Amino acid sequence: MWPEKPSCSRCGKEIHPEEMVYVQMRYPKRKGFTEIKAYLHNEGKFxxxxxxxxEPD
Ligand SMILES: [Zn+2]
Known part of the structure; x- marks a missing residue:
């Protein structure tokens, strides 16, 4: 799974395994990102x- 326990970027709630989450991220510049987990961990907001x-803030 993830290197660390991810948490919601809005409410800070811990994301549990198999929980439905949304990831807000910038699409990578490089083609074929195989390191998707690392990328999401660094760039993604859960x-x-x-x-x-x-309602959005
Ligand atoms: Zn939340």
């Missing part, structure tokens, strides 16, 4: 389902 269903 947003839990609860926050997605909630």
């Amino acid at each position: 947003i839990c389902e609860g926050c997605i269903n909630r």
